[in-house]
Amino acid sequence: MLFCVVSFAQTTVKGKIIDNTGLPLPGANIVIVGTSSGTVSDFDGNYTLSVDQEPPFSIRISYTGFETKTIEVTTKNQTVDVTLNEGNSLDEVVISASRTPERIFESPVTVERFGLKEIKNTASADFYGGLENLKGVDVNTNSLTFKSVNTRGFATFANTRFVQLVDGMDNSAPALNFPLGNLLGMTETDVLSVELLPGASSALYGANAFNGILFMRSKSPFDHQGISGYIKRGITSQEAAGDNEYTDLGIRMAYKFSDKFAAKVNFGYLKGTDWYATNYDDKNMNGGTRESNVNYDGVNVYGDNVTINIKDAAPASIQGIIPDVNVSRTGYKEVDLTDYNAESIKADWGLYFRPWENDFEIQYVGKIGSGSTIYQGAQRYRIDNFFLQQHKLEIKNDDFFVRGYITADKAGDTYVMDVAGPNLLQAWKSHQDWFGQYIQTFAGATLGGATEAEAHAAARQVAETGRLVPGTPEFQNAFDQVTSETNFLTGSAFKDESKIYHADANYNFGEKIKFAEIQIGGSHRTYRLNSFGTIYADANDPITYSELGIYTQLQKSVALNEDLELKLTGSVRYDKSELFDGFLSPRISAGLTVNENHNFRASFQSGFRNPDTQSLYIGLQTGLGTLVGGASDIGDRYQRDHAVSSFAQNNLGQPSTITQTADAAYSNSLFASIAGDLSNHDSSSNGSNYVANSNYVKPEQVSSFEVGYRGKFNHFIIDASAYYSSYKDFLANENVAAPLYGDISNFDLTGYDPSNPASVAGLNSDTQQILAALNNGDYVGYQTYTNSEEKVNSYGAAVQVSTKVFNGFDLSANYTYAKMDFDVKGNPDFRTNFNTPEHKVKATFGKTELFKNFGFNVSWRWSDNYFWEASFGDGEVPAFHVLDAQINYRVTSLKSTFKLGATNLLQDEYFTAFGTGFIGSQYYVSWTINNL
Incomplete structure (x- = not known):
C-alpha cells in the first residue's frame, strides 16, 4: 500500500532541449521553480524529472549562452520539449565582479568570462591555454605544464601580484606564494566557468588581488552527474627538442545519491617533453661565444657566472704580464642539467550534503597535485615531484558562505639549475684551483711568445683538463650529490613543507534588506613557513604570521526613467597584517544602462599587496x-x-670569525x-x-580609474574599457655590501x-x-x-567586437593597449617588471555546426615586441603571431566529441619571456565522452 501511495504521488516530466538550429543541448539545467530539485539534459538533450509534487508547478530551463525559459507543468507524465534561443555574451552571468550573480552586461567593472562553450571550442591544447585569447590577458609560458596568467603588466613568473581561486580557494603554493599554473587547478571536464577580473580587486578580495584575479568554478554533482572523460594524444614539436609524444587525459565521476547527498571525483594526468631552453647569447650583453669571449655568460648556461679579474687574482710576481680582464669558468648547458620531463598528476574529490533538500549545503573538498616542470624566478628551477594539497570545508546557501581550507606543499626533488652548475664545477675542481691553473698557464704561454688570444685558449684547455662530461658515471654521481644537498654553497636542492591556513565568510542581505543589496564579509590567513633553513630564515623554527580583513559592499539600482537605469556600487575593505599597519581599500562604481542595449560604467578602485613570503623572510x-x-x-x-x-x-x-645578522x-x-x-x-x-x-x-599600493562600455549595435557586440593606474611603494631589490x-x-x-x-x-x-x-x-x-620611492603610472585600453557573419559563423576580435609612464632613463637601476607588450591583437573565427555534428574554430593572436626585465635576466622579446586551429565531430550514438587540433600551426617558434625555451607546436587528437 505504501509503495502505491508513493508511486501515485510522483510526477514525471520528460522531454528534449534543443537550440534554435535543432542541435541538442547537453547539460541544460531543468529546475522546479522555488525549489532546488532538478536535473540536467543528457548528451542528446533528453531529460527525465521525477518529483513528489502535484501539478501545477513551473520548471525553469537554462543553458549558458542561451535565453532562459520558464514553462508550466499542468499534468502528470507531461512531455515538455523546449527550444532555447541563443543569447549573446552580454547575457552571461558572472559572480566575481560583485560577489553576487549579475549579467556581465551590468557588471560595475571590467570582467572577462570563459564559459562552457568557449572551453569546448577552444583551439588551444587545454582550457587554461585558451585564456590567451581573452582581451587584456597575458599568458606567459614558463614551460609546457606551467603557464602564468597576468593582466596589466608588472609581473614575472613569480606572479605574486595576481590571485587564482579555484572554487574559492587560493591555489598559490605556500613556499612560492604564487600559483603554479593549473598544477593544482581543475580537470577540463569539471570546469563550469572561468572569470577574470583585470586590475586592482582588493576591495572585495583583499591583499595580493593587485593586478587581477582569476576565478575557476567547478560543476556541482547535484547538477552534473555521470561519468565523463577525455584523452588527448599527439606530439610537441620544437627545433631544439624534436618531435616528442604528448598525452593528456582526465576523468570525472559524479553521482547524486539523493536530493540530500552527492559526491564527485576527478583525476587528471599529463605527460610530455618540455620546451628546451637553448638561448646561448651572452647574458652580460658582451657578445660573442664561449670560444670568442673569455668572460662569456650564456643565458641558458650555468656555472659561467663564476668570474674573477685574473690580474687582481694573480700573484704579484706575474701581475705585469696578466691582462686586466674578467674570465669566467666554462659552465654546463641547461640541457645537461635536466631531462625536460613534463608531468602533471592531479586529483580532487568532494562530498556534498544538503540536509533540507534546498540550497543549504555542506561540502568537503580535497585536492592533490604533483608533477615536474620548469620555473624561472631569480634562477631556473627544476621543479621535480613537487607536491601540493588542499582541503576545504564549506557551509553555504544562496545568501552566505563560510569556508576554511588548508594548503600545504612539499618541494620533492626540486633543485636550482643555475646553482647546480657552479657547484658541479666546484665539486670537480675548486674555483681557486681552476683559476690558479688558468693564470699560471696564461703566464707561461705569454712568456713563450703566444698572443693574448692563444694564451687564453691554452689556459682554458689546461684548466678544463679532467672536466666532468655529461652522460658519464662520474658526472652523474656528482650531479646526484649536488642536486640532493640543500646547502647552496655546495648543493642546489631546497626542502620545504610550508602551509597556509585560510578562512573567509560572506553574507548577502539582498533578501533581508530591500533598500539595497548589502554584503559583509571577512577573511583570516595564517602562513607557516617551514623550509628548514634552506629557503627562508627558519633554521631554528618555522615562521608564522597572520593577516585579517573585513569588507562591506552596498549596491543599488535606480530607475531614472523608462530608458535609463543607474546602478551604484560602493565597497570598502580593511586589512591588517600583524607585520604592518592596517590598510583601507575603497571601490566605487556607477553603471548607466540605456535602452537595455547600452551600458556605460566608471569606477575608482584601490589595491595593495603585502610583501610576499620571500620578500619578507x-x-x-x-x-x-x-x-x-x-x-x-x-x-x-x-x-x-x-x-x-x-x-x-x-x-x-x-x-x-665575526657573526653578522641580516640586519x-x-x-x-x-x-x-x-x-x-x-x-x-x-x-x-x-x-x-x-x-x-x-x-x-x-605593502605596495595602487589607485586605478576605469571607464567602460558594453552594448549592442545591430548584430555587433562591443565591450571596451580604458584605465589609468598609479602605483607607489613598489617592491624592488637592492644589492648592498655590509662590512x-x-x-x-x-x-x-x-x-x-x-x-x-x-x-x-x-x-x-x-x-x-x-x-x-x-x-x-x-x-x-x-x-x-x-x-622604492619612485612612483610608477600605467594606462591602457581594450576593445572587443563580436558578431555573426556568413549565415552563423562566429567572429570576434579584440585589441589591447598598455603603456607605462615612468622615467626609465632617469632611473636606470629601478626595475618595474612591466613585462607586457604595448599592443596585442587577437581574433577567433568558427562555427559550432558547419554541417551536421561538425564544427571548427580558428584563433590568431599577435603580440608586439617588448622588453622583458626580471631578476633572472633582461632581454628583448620579439613580436610574434600564433595561429591555433581545431575541427571537431560529434558522434551522438557514442555521446562523444572527437577533435583534431594544432597550436602554433605556422610553426613560427617564439617565446614570451627572456630565458625560457622557444615555444614550438602541438598537434593532437582528442576524444571527449559524455561531457555535459
Missing part, C-alpha cells in the same frame, strides 16, 4: 651572494659566522656597486651617497684621495675600518628587498 646564502628578506625581524632570524682576513686580525685586532644589510651597508672600488670617488663628496641601508619592506666591522653611520670620505687609496690617515677610525674591510674582502654581499 627569504634567507638564502649562495656562492654569489646572500638573499635576505625585508621583514623588520629578519635580523633575529638570520645570522651567519664569517671568516675574517689575516690583515684585519693582525693589524686591526679583529677576531678570526646589517638594512642598517650598516653600502651599495654593492662601489664596494672595493672607490677609484671614481669625487673628493668633494663625503661619500654619504654610497650608504645603502635599505628600508624594511611595507664585517666598522660603523656605517660614521662613514665619511672627506679628504680621501682615490688616487692614493693607501693614504687614510685623515679619516676617522670607522671609515678606515670600513675601507679595510672592503679592500680585504671582509664584507658580505646581500640582495635586499625594499620599497
Whole structure:
C-alpha cells in the first residue's frame, strides 16, 4: 500500500532541449521553480524529472549562452520539449565582479568570462591555454605544464601580484606564494566557468588581488552527474627538442545519491617533453661565444657566472704580464642539467550534503597535485615531484558562505639549475684551483711568445683538463650529490613543507534588506613557513604570521526613467597584517544602462599587496651572494659566522670569525656597486651617497580609474574599457655590501684621495675600518628587498567586437593597449617588471555546426615586441603571431566529441619571456565522452 501511495504521488516530466538550429543541448539545467530539485539534459538533450509534487508547478530551463525559459507543468507524465534561443555574451552571468550573480552586461567593472562553450571550442591544447585569447590577458609560458596568467603588466613568473581561486580557494603554493599554473587547478571536464577580473580587486578580495584575479568554478554533482572523460594524444614539436609524444587525459565521476547527498571525483594526468631552453647569447650583453669571449655568460648556461679579474687574482710576481680582464669558468648547458620531463598528476574529490533538500549545503573538498616542470624566478628551477594539497570545508546557501581550507606543499626533488652548475664545477675542481691553473698557464704561454688570444685558449684547455662530461658515471654521481644537498654553497636542492591556513565568510542581505543589496564579509590567513633553513630564515623554527580583513559592499539600482537605469556600487575593505599597519581599500562604481542595449560604467578602485613570503623572510646564502628578506625581524632570524682576513686580525685586532645578522644589510651597508672600488670617488663628496641601508619592506599600493562600455549595435557586440593606474611603494631589490666591522653611520670620505687609496690617515677610525674591510674582502654581499620611492603610472585600453557573419559563423576580435609612464632613463637601476607588450591583437573565427555534428574554430593572436626585465635576466622579446586551429565531430550514438587540433600551426617558434625555451607546436587528437 505504501509503495502505491508513493508511486501515485510522483510526477514525471520528460522531454528534449534543443537550440534554435535543432542541435541538442547537453547539460541544460531543468529546475522546479522555488525549489532546488532538478536535473540536467543528457548528451542528446533528453531529460527525465521525477518529483513528489502535484501539478501545477513551473520548471525553469537554462543553458549558458542561451535565453532562459520558464514553462508550466499542468499534468502528470507531461512531455515538455523546449527550444532555447541563443543569447549573446552580454547575457552571461558572472559572480566575481560583485560577489553576487549579475549579467556581465551590468557588471560595475571590467570582467572577462570563459564559459562552457568557449572551453569546448577552444583551439588551444587545454582550457587554461585558451585564456590567451581573452582581451587584456597575458599568458606567459614558463614551460609546457606551467603557464602564468597576468593582466596589466608588472609581473614575472613569480606572479605574486595576481590571485587564482579555484572554487574559492587560493591555489598559490605556500613556499612560492604564487600559483603554479593549473598544477593544482581543475580537470577540463569539471570546469563550469572561468572569470577574470583585470586590475586592482582588493576591495572585495583583499591583499595580493593587485593586478587581477582569476576565478575557476567547478560543476556541482547535484547538477552534473555521470561519468565523463577525455584523452588527448599527439606530439610537441620544437627545433631544439624534436618531435616528442604528448598525452593528456582526465576523468570525472559524479553521482547524486539523493536530493540530500552527492559526491564527485576527478583525476587528471599529463605527460610530455618540455620546451628546451637553448638561448646561448651572452647574458652580460658582451657578445660573442664561449670560444670568442673569455668572460662569456650564456643565458641558458650555468656555472659561467663564476668570474674573477685574473690580474687582481694573480700573484704579484706575474701581475705585469696578466691582462686586466674578467674570465669566467666554462659552465654546463641547461640541457645537461635536466631531462625536460613534463608531468602533471592531479586529483580532487568532494562530498556534498544538503540536509533540507534546498540550497543549504555542506561540502568537503580535497585536492592533490604533483608533477615536474620548469620555473624561472631569480634562477631556473627544476621543479621535480613537487607536491601540493588542499582541503576545504564549506557551509553555504544562496545568501552566505563560510569556508576554511588548508594548503600545504612539499618541494620533492626540486633543485636550482643555475646553482647546480657552479657547484658541479666546484665539486670537480675548486674555483681557486681552476683559476690558479688558468693564470699560471696564461703566464707561461705569454712568456713563450703566444698572443693574448692563444694564451687564453691554452689556459682554458689546461684548466678544463679532467672536466666532468655529461652522460658519464662520474658526472652523474656528482650531479646526484649536488642536486640532493640543500646547502647552496655546495648543493642546489631546497626542502620545504610550508602551509597556509585560510578562512573567509560572506553574507548577502539582498533578501533581508530591500533598500539595497548589502554584503559583509571577512577573511583570516595564517602562513607557516617551514623550509628548514634552506629557503627562508627558519633554521631554528618555522615562521608564522597572520593577516585579517573585513569588507562591506552596498549596491543599488535606480530607475531614472523608462530608458535609463543607474546602478551604484560602493565597497570598502580593511586589512591588517600583524607585520604592518592596517590598510583601507575603497571601490566605487556607477553603471548607466540605456535602452537595455547600452551600458556605460566608471569606477575608482584601490589595491595593495603585502610583501610576499620571500620578500619578507627569504634567507638564502649562495656562492654569489646572500638573499635576505625585508621583514623588520629578519635580523633575529638570520645570522651567519664569517671568516675574517689575516690583515684585519693582525693589524686591526679583529677576531678570526665575526657573526653578522641580516640586519646589517638594512642598517650598516653600502651599495654593492662601489664596494672595493672607490677609484671614481669625487673628493668633494663625503661619500654619504654610497650608504645603502635599505628600508624594511611595507605593502605596495595602487589607485586605478576605469571607464567602460558594453552594448549592442545591430548584430555587433562591443565591450571596451580604458584605465589609468598609479602605483607607489613598489617592491624592488637592492644589492648592498655590509662590512664585517666598522660603523656605517660614521662613514665619511672627506679628504680621501682615490688616487692614493693607501693614504687614510685623515679619516676617522670607522671609515678606515670600513675601507679595510672592503679592500680585504671582509664584507658580505646581500640582495635586499625594499620599497622604492619612485612612483610608477600605467594606462591602457581594450576593445572587443563580436558578431555573426556568413549565415552563423562566429567572429570576434579584440585589441589591447598598455603603456607605462615612468622615467626609465632617469632611473636606470629601478626595475618595474612591466613585462607586457604595448599592443596585442587577437581574433577567433568558427562555427559550432558547419554541417551536421561538425564544427571548427580558428584563433590568431599577435603580440608586439617588448622588453622583458626580471631578476633572472633582461632581454628583448620579439613580436610574434600564433595561429591555433581545431575541427571537431560529434558522434551522438557514442555521446562523444572527437577533435583534431594544432597550436602554433605556422610553426613560427617564439617565446614570451627572456630565458625560457622557444615555444614550438602541438598537434593532437582528442576524444571527449559524455561531457555535459
